[in-house]
Amino acid sequence: MKQVMVFVEQIDGRIAEVSLELVCEARRLARQLGGVVTAVVLGSKLREVLPALGSYGCKTVYYVEDVRLSHYTSNPYAKSVAGIIRKHAPEIVLFGATIIGRDMAPRIASALKCGLTADCTELQIGESKSLKQVYQNTFLQMRPAFGGNIMATIVSPESVPSMATVRPGVMKLDPPDTKLEAEVLVEESGLSQDDYMTEVIEVVRREKSVNLGAAHVVVAAGAGAAAPASLALIRKLAETIGGVVAVSRPLVDAGLFSHDHQVGQTGTTVHPNLYIACGISGQIQHRAGMADSKRIVAINSDPDAPIFRIAHYGIVGDLNEIVPKMIDAYKGKA
Amino acid sequence: MTLQIVVMVKQVPDTHHVTQDAMKPDGTVNRAALPAIINPEDLNALEEALKIKDRIGAHITAITMGPTKAVEVLKECLYRGADAVILISDRKFAGADTLATAYTLKHAIDKIGSYDLILCGRQAIDGDTAQVGPQVAEKLNINQITNLLEVLDIDAQQMTVRRAITNGYEVVRSRLPLLATVSGEANQPRSPSAKLVMAYKNIEKDIRGDSYDESYLETEETQMLSRIVEWNADSIGVDPSRCGLAGSPTKVKKIHNVVLAVNDIKQIPGTDAGIRSLMQELMADHII
Numbered sequence: 001m002k003q004v005m006v007f008v009e010q011i012d013g014r015i016a017e018v019s020l021e022l023v024c025e026a027r028r029l030a031r032q033l034g035g036v037v038t039a040v041v042l043g044s045k046l047r048e049v050l051p052a053l054g055s056y057g058c059k060t061v062y063y064v065e066d067v068r069l070s071h072y073t074s075n076p077y078a079k080s081v082a083g084i085i086r087k088h089a090p091e092i093v094l095f096g097a098t099i100i101g102r103d104m105a106p107r108i109a110s111a112l113k114c115g116l117t118a119d120c121t122e123l124q125i126g127e128s129k130s131l132k133q134v135y136q137n138t139f140l141q142m143r144p145a146f147g148g149n150i151m152a153t154i155v156s157p158e159s160v161p162s163m164a165t166v167r168p169g170v171m172k173l174d175p176p177d178t179k180l181e182a183e184v185l186v187e188e189s190g191l192s193q194d195d196y197m198t199e200v201i202e203v204v205r206r207e208k209s210v211n212l213g214a215a216h217v218v219v220a221a222g223a224g225a226a227a228p229a230s231l232a233l234i235r236k237l238a239e240t241i242g243g244v245v246a247v248s249r250p251l252v253d254a255g256l257f258s259h260d261h262q263v264g265q266t267g268t269t270v271h272p273n274l275y276i277a278c279g280i281s282g283q284i285q286h287r288a289g290m291a292d293s294k295r296i297v298a299i300n301s302d303p304d305a306p307i308f309r310i311a312h313y314g315i316v317g318d319l320n321e322i323v324p325k326m327i328d329a330y331k332g333k334a
Numbered sequence: 335m336t337l338q339i340v341v342m343v344k345q346v347p348d349t350h351h352v353t354q355d356a357m358k359p360d361g362t363v364n365r366a367a368l369p370a371i372i373n374p375e376d377l378n379a380l381e382e383a384l385k386i387k388d389r390i391g392a393h394i395t396a397i398t399m400g401p402t403k404a405v406e407v408l409k410e411c412l413y414r415g416a417d418a419v420i421l422i423s424d425r426k427f428a429g430a431d432t433l434a435t436a437y438t439l440k441h442a443i444d445k446i447g448s449y450d451l452i453l454c455g456r457q458a459i460d461g462d463t464a465q466v467g468p469q470v471a472e473k474l475n476i477n478q479i480t481n482l483l484e485v486l487d488i489d490a491q492q493m494t495v496r497r498a499i500t501n502g503y504e505v506v507r508s509r510l511p512l513l514a515t516v517s518g519e520a521n522q523p524r525s526p527s528a529k530l531v532m533a534y535k536n537i538e539k540d541i542r543g544d545s546y547d548e549s550y551l552e553t554e555e556t557q558m559l560s561r562i563v564e565w566n567a568d569s570i571g572v573d574p575s576r577c578g579l580a581g582s583p584t585k586v587k588k589i590h591n592v593v594l595a596v597n598d599i600k601q602i603p604g605t606d607a608g609i610r611s612l613m614q615e616l617m618a619d620h621i622i
Contacts, residue, residue, distance in 0.1 A: 004498050011500065073506075074468070076480050088374070099500050106465035110436060110472035115583035118463040128587055140587065147349030149363040152589050159583040197477035198506050205502035217622060240620045266518075274442050274621045284592070285350060297612070298600075308599055313612055317604035324474045325606055329613040330622070 002035030027057030115156025216245030224279020282307025375455025412528030436469030459471030
């Protein structure tokens with residue numbers, strides 16, 4: 001039976017949301033291949049939470065239990081998961097493109113000498129041609145490259161398995177069907193103490209100061225809005241219309257805002273109903289983080305700013321004059 | 335015992351600064367018009383190597399797999415304080431995906447012989463995969479630490495670092511040798527030194543080849559780097575079927591340029607009336 005396998009990431013005993021999204025996506029791919037979804041999980045004291053993966057379509061979970069695997073380190077995870085893949089021979093393996101996924105997946109791909117495509121935004125099963133032959137049921141992996149200036153479709157038709165990492169928040173999370181439960185099979189890690197090469201001395205996690213990903217309205221400041229008076233106006237507009245304040249990278253680099261507030265390729269991707277870009281030029285690395293906003297209003301004094309190419313509404317002018325008018329116009333109707 | 339550090343660097347097009355000159359009329363980017371630079375996070379990696387050299391002493395060898403033009407990024411490393419540089423170049427390496435690249439780099443590092451630490455940027459701004467570092471580590475059968483933010487301690491046996499994790503950071507320690515990928519947030523790379531630029535700006539590739547050893551004729555002065563070492567597929571003993579396009583399990587099936595002009599933009603005048611009608615429209619559509 002063909003398997004589409006998902007590496008399910010757990011942090012401190014909690015299953016990462018991206019892993020659930022990938023189980024759903026694996027189900028869509030498995031249907032096209034006439035196969036099943038399996039998962040591999042490493043950690044300890046997780047036996048109770050794993051059957052629930054079935055509610056997203058997972059049939060079997062391969063669970064490697066060892067207290068030394070509770071916290072991620074590179075070599076033990078990569079070696080153990082590579083062993084599971086060798087044993088169960090899935091067609092496709094998916095990983096979240098998280099710090100963990102992007103650390104582990106290439107090490108596994110190197111060990112298995114297989115194809116790995118990073119940061120995929122779309123996956124399909126389709127046909128692919130080489131000079132020698134036509135391949136059916138190929139795994140098509142779409143991803144941005146060249147700093148986001150191109151979209152590439154990558155194939156690895158002769159590679160078994162084909163592996164991909166997928167960004168969080170890209171694949172659709174289906175509603176769970178709680179009647180379904182996954183079977184949990186306990187597997188050996190195949191590791192010795194020598195494999196644990198990284199000693200973890202301290203772990204510091206902090207809650208994000210703002211949840212950009214969930215925002216419905218975002219008011220964003222760019223380099224053109226870095227002056228204190230401009231930022232004050234932007235904060236006021238956000239407060240007035242019920243939005244959150246975000247920034248482009250230059251304001252984070254300048255130390256004015258924490259990385260939690262950054263929208264863009266190396267920051268957070270947002271999908272609000274409304275994105276108001278104030279003094280943002282619109283380099284592609286920023287656009288990558290907000291292009292899917294339902295409506296985009298761009299305010300910039302430069303009529304040639306690239307942001308105007310993707311905005312729905314464009315206002316060429318001084319944001320220090322425009323933003324107060326927006327606040328007044330909104331309040332006038334409140 | 336001098337610490338031996340290998341820094342892997344790459345020449346890339348400057349995809350993060352696409353100016354009007356590099357844009358085609360249809361709104362797509364003209365890749366050929368982008369200037370070639372050293373991958374930004376590789377400069378961060380070199381900077382970590384130089385900080386270690388400043389702190390406890392080290393010998394830094396910068397290597398790159400690329401065409402002849404990639405010599406330019408090796409010179410950037412010399413200008414900042416690298417002790418030796420090697421160009422790994424061969425037509426057989428062209429078209430390599432990350433696995434084939436890692437295979438080739440592993441063999442070059444084997445030829446270098448002894449090393450304590452391998453550093454590279456977290457990811458390159460053209461491929462954007464962040465895969466080569468971990469794949470080289472696996473092929474060398476050494477530990478890897480990605481997203482390095484700060485080197486807290488290092489000696490001949492082990493290294494303690496702070497690295498980025500989801501929603502925070504962790505402090506980890508590992509024995510050497512190991513490979514670390516360096517995040518752009520780790521440091522501010524130093525500028526080239528005027529003195530080193532003067533010393534190395536005219537340096538050429540070594541075209542003698544390594545079939546004839548004249549090293550016994552060299553004085554201490556001539557032993558100072560006078561040319562760039564170049565290795566090809568034969569020098570590093572690779573199996574050609576595992577290099578370049580032939581050795582790449584992943585292949586590009588299709589590319590399409592991201593087109594920037596998608597929306598019919600509504601120009602809003604910056605007047606009271608114009609702004610008012612914009613806000614009214616957004617409210618009528620339940621956007622706000």
